[in-house]
Amino acid sequence: MARVQRMLDACAELLDEGGYSELSTTRIAERAGVAIGSVYQFFPDKKAITQALGLRYLDLFSVRVGERLAERHFSRWTDAIDAVVDEYIDMHRNVPGFGSLHFGDVVDIRLLDGVADNNRIIALRLRELVTSVAGVEDSEELDRAIRVAVESADATLKLAFRHVPEGDQDLIEETKLLVRSYLERHFGSN
Template sequence: MLDACAELLDEIGYEALSTTRIAERAGVAIGSVYQFFPDKKAIAQALTRRNVELFAARVGARFMSEELGGWWDAVDAIIDEYVEMHRTVPGFRSLHFADVLDLHLLDTVADNNTVIAGRLRAMLLAEYGLADSAELDLGLSVIAEAGDAVLKLAFRHDPAGSPAVVEEAKKLVRGYLSSLLTTAARRA
């Protein structure tokens, strides 16, 4: 059902999506859809959660399999994975972690980008031993918001994502994070 939802999102968009269309595409009775999901929003939420988990797993796998020189390479890997998933994973580009549907889709308290920033923070702390601090949390929240906005811009007029805009997103995130880490190091 989630795969059917993803395909339909890419083909017809969220507004035209319906539980009936999802059931038809999945080859299941409408009752089967309602057994697991009360409405199309719940299906979109489940798809978004799956996409976030896939994103985190793919980034984690890159961290494990690639020789990353430092956090700046990790930033590039994270952005590259987002761009690759945007291009290749059905439903990913339509939902952008579903911020247009519900800012609290992934968590009832934290907005979606805060949840994403927290996941990335955990990966960066585990892999690169960055010092945990309130400044790091705030900085990663700013980075998630700014990076998300610039990456959306990259895909707004170019379905493959403008390479020049993607590169600017990397520069923005690396520059801000570098400044944040430099300030934190001076305070320590």
């Protein structure tokens, strides 16, 4: 629905301008050009709107990573890590609100799902992509390794963007190396 998309777009813009603490349903309604009642028709509060935005980002990230993986042939599946990190970086730099919200961790560690933390949800999505697109066999070991890789990448990418708005390129490259090396150690270089 176009109204909901306008509200989510307004939320993204406002997050970039003032962060979550400055966000309000009133400001979202004003920016989206809708009545405050329209906001409450779909979202009970600002957290619910940011949750919907975080889920939109997760879906967009999954689609874009899937496309990147499908368009290239990798001699080793762990080489696909660069494509995943590059997509995250591109979204951080170019998708309104993503750099401020990421996948919702700024608001709530369980924003994307009431039970699992945000990085767990991202790890599950990436595991699905790795098994479907790269043809890697699913296993508990793969699940654990991708969870560790996501947590590690999350920490180092936050560091890369902490003081450099476009991301410290050296730290971005270190993130890729860290995750690739870790996964290759567990699954070999093939």
